[in-house]
Amino acid sequence: MDELPIGRRVAYWRGRRKMSQQVFADRLGKSKSWVDKVERGVRRLDKFSVLYEIADILQVDVQLLLGRDPERRTDALNCIDQVEVQEIRAALERYDSISAYFDAAPCPPPLDDMRKAVNHAWLTYQYARYGVLTRALPKLLRDAQAADAAYRGDQAPVAAHLLGQVYQIASSVLRKLGENELAWLAADRALAVSQRAGDPLLAGIATTRVGGALLALGRARPALELTVNIAQRLAPSTSADLRPGQLSVYGMLLLQGAMAAARLGDSATVNDLLDGADEAARLLGGDDNQYWTCFGPTNVLLHRAAAAVELGEGGRAVEADEQIVPDNFNALLPERRAHHLLDLARGFAQVGDLASAGETLLKGDRLAPSEIRCRPIAHEVMSDVLRRTRGAPPSPIAELAEHMGVGI
Known part of the structure; x- marks a missing residue:
């Protein structure tokens, strides 16, 4: 976007903020005609005072409007900025696998190194260090994509498994930070790659990411139908199905479905799904972090509170919080x-x-x-x-x- 005139950059970021010309003009104290002329390049934008005011309203670094790399601010280290968003978007737009189909595969990183990097990224997410994670994600995505494109034979499912996890990490943090369209793209990629990895549980937990992204986009009904459908397919039916991983993924699918049902105002379905998740947690026997889910009895209570909030029943959310054992909560x-x-x-x-x-x-x-x-x-x-x-x-x-x- 560096080659664009400054007015076009203003129009781009205004569009990203879903702000009409009239609303933008009102906040700036200008006329809509003035904004339109600036964005079309008819009127010059050469006053730094106005530029800084525009950057403040659009919540971007003024250097982005000037087509330069923004200065990193120490007070913004915990949050994502638009540089990271664009770099993550660029990484998600890569198609190394199809290129490798026609040409020699790129030199991939060792799978052991990738596994360590993916585990570190999960922990970075679960410790809520989102700024650190978003700065590391573009390279991690590129490396995981290169590995998935290059490895063959017995190593191919391993590489696909790692890439599926990286897409899930990306989807989770992007949804947290309000980049919901990108979160959906990453979740959809995670689901597709997870199927190639040959791990139904990885595909199951990827389904929760898709459900979460759909919910963030206001698509509660598809989110509910998808998560419940896959939960039914992973529901334990024999003693062999009572493995911690399967119980955790199954339980998380039910919890994600409960959140979608709550958004729809369907309290009966919410209760049914939460009760099913509670039963899975009881069979699991305690809080665990299988497939990076943090699933267990405590997480079910957390979701009871969250679902109550979505239903507009704040009092019930407070009551659910009072049932949480402090030591169990602090262990999360x-x-x-x-x-x-x-x-x-x-x-x-x-x-x-x-x-x-x-x-x-x-x-x-x-x-x-x-x-x-x-x-x-x-x-x-x-x-x-x-x-x-x-x-x-x-x-x-x-x-x-x-x-x-x-x-x-």
Whole structure:
């Protein structure tokens, strides 16, 4: 995009922010005609004060508008920026496998090195270090794609398995950060590659990523139908099916289906799916991290709270939280705990307990700043808390809002 005139860059980022010319003009204090002329290159944009104001409204580094590489800011290390988004997009747009079909395969990284890198990426995600992960993802995607394209024979399923995991990691973090279309693309790729890996459980957990991406895009019905359909295919029917991996993947499919049903307002289906997941967790015997799921009795309770919030029943979410054993909760990895605290903050806000909602956001921020400061849903909760709080908010809340970029 460097070769584009500055007006075209403004139009591009305005479109990415889903902002009409009129809305953009209103926020800028200009006329719609002025914006249109700038974007068409009829009017020059040569005042730095205006450029910085435009960059602020579009939430991009001003250097991007100038066609230069943006300066890295130390205060933004926990969040994704548009440079990472474009690099991840470029990596997802590669088609090494079809190129290797016609030409000699590229020199791939050793599979042992890839396995270590993928495991590290999973842990980086589960520790909610999203900025670190998004900066590492483009290279990890390229390496995993090269390995999948190059390895043959017995090594081919191993390489496909690793690439399927990398696509799942990409989908998960992109959905967290509000890049839902890219999250869907990565999840869809994960599902396709997982089938080549010959691992039904990897394909099953990839299905939860597709369901999550569909849900983020407002496609709750397809998300519900997909996850329940695959859950039924993986449902334990014999003692041989009671392996921890199968129970975990099956349970996560039910939990993802419950979240989709909650978005549809179908409380009966929500309860049925949560009860099924609870039974799988009981058979599992405790919290585990098979296939990087963190599935178990505690995660089921976390999803009971999350589903209640989606149904608009914040009081039930608070009740579900009270059933969680603190030691079991504290044993979960930071992403799961901070995600739950964000859901709980939403529940408190629904019942009008704004003080508890704000305090819960603070707890989540202390545990995993990226989960609170970088997620669009967290910004919505903070905005709600600030809007409905009478008088000035407590200073810790005001400070966190400032760090998040949420106006008071």
